[in-house]
Amino acid sequence: MDLGTKLFRQTLLLLAGNRAAAAAAQRYGLKLGAGRFVAGLTLSEALTEMAELNRKRIAVTADHLGEGVRESAEASAYAEAYMQLLDGIHDRGLDAGVSLKPTQMGLALDPEAAYAHIRDIVRHAGEHRLFVCIDMENSPFTDATLAIVRKLHTEGLTGVGTVLQAYLRRSMDDCRRLTQERVVLRLVKGAYQEAPSIAYPHKREVDEQFKQLIRHRLDSGVFTAIATHDAAIIDWTCAYAARKGIQRSAYEFQMLYGVASTLQERLAQEGYGVRCYVPYGQSWYPYFVRRLAERPANVWFILKNW
Template sequence: MDLGTKLFRSVLLTMAGNRAVAAVAQRYGLKLGARRFVAGETLEEVMMEVAKLNRKGISATIDHLGEGIRSMTEAEAFKQEYLKLLDCIQEHKVEAGISLKPTQMGLSLDPDAGFTHIRDIVQRARKHQVFVCIDMENSPYTDSTIGIVQKLHKEGLRNVGTVIQAYLHRSLDDVNQLTNKAVVLRLVKGAYKEPNNIAFRLKRDVDENLKQLIAARLDSGVYTAIASHDAAIIDWTCTYASERRISRQAFEFQMLYGVASPLQERLAKQGYKVRCYVPYGRKWYPYFVRRLAERPANVMFILKNWRVRKKS
């Protein structure tokens, strides 16, 4: 990554936490291009988008956006929204699971209450036969997130799994531990800034570790999601599974809403299981800015939309 790209990303990520900018963006952003990456602000909007994906043979993981909560009152409100989301999935009969962040449920403010919120959601999800993925945040929450999933499994709530990030040195040990307990995992490269002593610095090292994690999981037979838009990783996974005669029903590919849509559709047509991560909600701004920071071309897409709208 060159210096200009690093500066570009740094500026955008700083903007992600700016409340004044967020207020303006939330007034106009979905109209100017944010809807490319965010399915909408309401349950009705996200259900429509998930139904469209389902018709293409693609399932979904729905995430109600929200981060940086400051009170357990906010956490309670997010829990209630997730319970409504689960009921809505049941009502509309869409093929979808859900994804949530532990801190969004209050983990950093009141760990016991946060766990109770998560348990309430997982219990409702089990009633509706919906899978829940507990997202992995940055390294201070790795142990607690894994602990939450293990505790829920011990309570008989097995419709829940979590995420393992390949850029952490510890990840193979975590994968082996959770595989032994038949926990469903989503494998990702990882996106948080972590200290050098706990994370790989070079992309090639992260890629090699991700391949090692994928191989370990595919060989185990425990259901696994490979979450990547990296064509090289996807091709490698397909080849590995084919050479070892691993069923395409034993794993799935996961990608983001609005990113690599043709690739998602092509894999689905080839008989692979594909799941699209579909975010929605009023607090979409930080998520949207992170998508812009990933590629300068995404910013050009938004500016083009803004010019077209200004002229009309």
């Protein structure tokens, strides 16, 4: 990554957490171009998009957007929105699960209350036989997020997994432990700004650890989601699995709504498990800016089509 691109990405990531910028962006709604990456502002809009993806043999992980709440009432409202999301998925008979962020449930405000919200959601999902993924946020919340998942499992709530980010130096150790505990994982490269002391700063290092994580999980037989749009990583994974005789039912590819749609459809048609991460809701701004930061070409696409 050249210096200009790095500075551009850092600036966007700073803006992702800027509430003044978020408030300004909200006035324009999805007209800024976020509609490419966000499935709508309402649950109804999102459910319609999920059904269309299912029609193409693509499963869904639905995310009611929101993070870093400042009041307990916000967390409670998000928890209720997830209950409605789970009911909507069940009522429509969709092939879908949900993802949620711990800070959205108030982790930074009241960890015990946040855990209670998450536990209620996971229990309700279990009633509908749906899966919950606890998203991984930036590094200050890594240990707490893993602790939440482990505690849920000890309570018998095993229909829940989490995410490991390949750019964090600790992730291989976390992967080994979670694999022994048979926790379902989504593997990603990572989209937050982290210090070089805890995160690999170079793409080649991130890619190498990503492959090591994938290899370890595929060899283990514990179900794994490989979340990437990197065609080279996808091809490497398919070749490795074929060479080792690993069944396609042991893993799936996950990609973002509005990104690499043709690739998603092709893999699904070839018989691979594919799941699309479908975000929706009023709090779309931080998510949108992180998508722009991941790939500067997305910015030029938005400007060209605005």
